[in-house]
Amino acid sequence: MAMKHTDHIQSLTNVLKACAQYNDDLKYKQPMGYMASVLLSYFDEEETFWMMNILLKEHGMRHVISGSMVPMFYHKTFGEEMGKHFPKLRQHLEGEGVHVIMYAKWIWDTMFVYILPADSISIVWDYFFWGSNGRGIEVLFKLTLAMMRILEPTLLQLRLPQFFTLMKRPPVDTLELVQLARGVVLSDDTIKILRDKHTALAMVDLLQQQQQAQQQHDGKHPDTSSSSSEPQANKVPHSALTSASTPIHDQEADDDIGEYDDDADSTDVMSSASLGGALNQQDSIDDDGHCPDTDHQQQQEQLEQEKKQEELRKHESLLRLKAEEEAAAVHSRKSSCTIC
Missing domain, CATH: 1.10.472.80 (Ypt/Rab-GAP domain of gyp1p, domain 3)
Structure with missing residues (x-):
């Protein structure tokens, strides 16, 4: 019984880490542990991972727990x-x-x-x-x-x-x-x-997916897939379920648990193409260990990324304002009808 309980905890850890990596904008939220624990009672780790994806993205639970x-x-x-x-x-x-x-x-x-x-x-x-x-x-x-x-x-x-x-x-x-x-x-x-x-x-x-797709196209985040659509080959992301050996230190944390991705080994987030590009850049590094062209390109990409994020925030604010105005209008019409 103790071994079965230990296996369940490890499977739960693997699934939660995979979901945190696959949903980069959501990362880990405490309610995900309840969902995954129930699903693991009926499915194996990979099936649970995809069922979590359906709950969070297709049925809108990502917005409920955000x-x-x-x-x-x-x-x-x-x-x-x-x-x-x-x-x-x-x-x-x-x-x-x-x-x-x-x-x-x-x-x-x-x-x-x-x-x-x-x-x-x-x-x-x-x-x-x-x-x-x-x-x-x-x-x-x-x-x-x-x-x-x-x-x-x-x-x-x-x-x-x-x-x-x-x-x-x-x-x-x-x-x-x-x-x-x-x-x-x-x-x-x-x-x-x-x-x-x-x-x-x-x-x-949709705007976030387009932005992430552009980032992948620019080579910023190779081998990561945060889009709501399923991967064509139905493959679990690299370093997710199959390499979930790093324990989650605090499963009670609400937002910080997903931040371990930032300190992960580069082999978990870099594809062979990005590694090849890094090797090719070695020829252009000067005697001081700097690569002027790469530094300039990174600065430009960072400015462009900040601009896109600002546009996205403005658009989201407009959508939220519109929804609130419509809700207020509905409430106003209802009040006027009640007075009549």
Whole structure:
């Protein structure tokens, strides 16, 4: 049993390191450990790696667990939707000082793994894969609303401390939860807001992929593939699963764990082409050990990279502003209709 547990820990370490390298912009996030641990109960390391890729990229979980402003946007939108379905419950929770971010974050980040029994998680995840259609956040909304419907009579009687005690292991039947979630209908306003946000994030991801492709073409990051599309040969990136011998020092860290890539051996990140180019540059190095042409080229590439990143940030800001303006417009129309 101890050997089996040790093997599972090593497999989990290998998968998380591979995901951190493959998703260079996301690196490692703590919720990834919960996801990978569940998937390893059903798949081997390589299959788990690709299933993680599907969750993070195709179903949008990368945005749910990211450290950006996107999760806060989702929390705010869910709070408004919850007020439409359970106005008394929302008023009671807010009166007790319980806000959406206090429970939705760790429920969504771990895809209900944190609060439901391990033997029932597969039922929830089956529904997630079946119903998300690339928009996992909508399924998370429905599952959470269904859980609130089951727990509403109890929650209305609880104060702040008892709320969190209950939510750590809520008395919910998983089959009933999924059945209710399938019947949840989100409001038109919420669906529009979520899908507009999904479109905006997809545009940002596309720009990032184009930028990374340009970097690869320029030889900046050979043999790395951060694009959301699968590699043509379906091969796991080099130095990922097959060379995951370096242990993860702190799996509780949220953002720093992926930074070990910067100190990795050059053989893990350089292709034979880049090595050949490095050898060819030796002829142009002067007596002081400098290569003027290479230094100038690197400076130009750095300036160009900074310019592209600035353009990307501006574009993302515009998309976020547009989404917020549309949300405000929807709220304004709703208010005016209510007044009428």
